[in-house]
Amino acid sequence: MTLRDVVQIVDGTVLCGEDNLGREVHxxxxxxxxxDVLTLLADDILLITGLSNNQAIRTAEMSDILQILFVRNKRPTKTMLDLAKEHGITVITTPYSMFRSSGLLFSKGLQPVY
Amino acid sequence: MHVSFQVQAGDFSNAGKVSSTVKGILKQLNLGPVHVKRIIVALYEAEVNVVAHSYGGTITCEVEPESVDILVCDTGPGIPDLDLAMTEGWSTATTEVREMGFGAGMGLANIRKNTDRLAIDTGEGKPTKIHMCFDLANGAAHA
Structure with missing residues (x-):
């Protein structure tokens, strides 16, 4: 699915990286x-997390993950968004929980890593 | 190529800056993405460990055509039982560290998994030196 699909499925708001909404993620x-994220070998990943701090962005950067979905309306700081922009990471936020977001995205075809 | 950096204890807002800089250098040197990822994951875990568990330290990287050597040295307080610390799930992390998304006892195991050779010199009340070696001598070395 594309990141645009992700936004639609989780009723999300794009906080940075709008230009990349056509990008596919599997x-x-x-x-x-x-x-745990740092153990992943794949990088074609949507990281779904409730951890809204610099290390979430840094971990995505180190893992070559280019898209993060923050759940439960977590709002990244300006510093975090600046860091995300610097590394071409698209940041989306959703009012849904991690469980609901994951369930909806899975049911629409987003595949699990394990 | 030789680069060296200081890492401040407890500076969580900047944890990862050294790893990010080194990642940029490795990509500039045209190392392949598989190598870059395992080197940077190991380095990032080690950098977070220095920030989270030590009194501060230094990170030194030597990049050669066939290998990358990284030395992470702190000024203490050391790891009393290294075998225990290498066990997945064992951790002495503070609440602050856990709130940063770390401290689940996977850091050293992640480092071991991503290095070709790993040597750790530590002990109670001593500095900790982590020497990580990565071989580049295979087909995936360069993009």
Missing amino acids: LGFASDLMS
Whole structure:
């Protein structure tokens, strides 16, 4: 699915990286544990997290993950968004929970990593 | 190529800056994405460990055509039981570290998984030195 599809499915708001909404993403990984994210070999991943701090963006950068969905209306700081923009990371926020977001995206075809 | 950086203890807002800089250097040097990823994941875990668990330290990287050597040295307080610390799930992380998304006891295991050779010199009350070596001598070395 495209990032535009992701936004539509989770009733999301794009906070940065609007130019990349046509980009395809095939895998989803939901975690607040950044060391767990760092174990992933794939990079074609939508990171779904409730952890809204610099390390979420840094971890995505280190893992070559180019899209993050923050759940439960978590609002990244300007510093976080600047960091995301610097590394071409699209940031989306949704009012839905991690469980609901993951379930909806899975049901529409986003594949699990494991 | 040789580069060296200081890492401040407890500076969580800047944790990852060194790894980000090194990643840029490795990409500029045209290392392949597979190598860049495992080097940077190991380095980032080590950098976060210095910020989270030590009194501060230095990171030194040597990039050669066939290998990358990274030395992460802190000024203490050391790891009393290294075997225990290498066990996945074992952690002494503070609440602050856990709130940053780390401290689940996976850092050293992640470092070991991504390095070709790993040497750790530590002990209670001692500095910790982590020497990570990455071989580039295979087909995936360059993009």
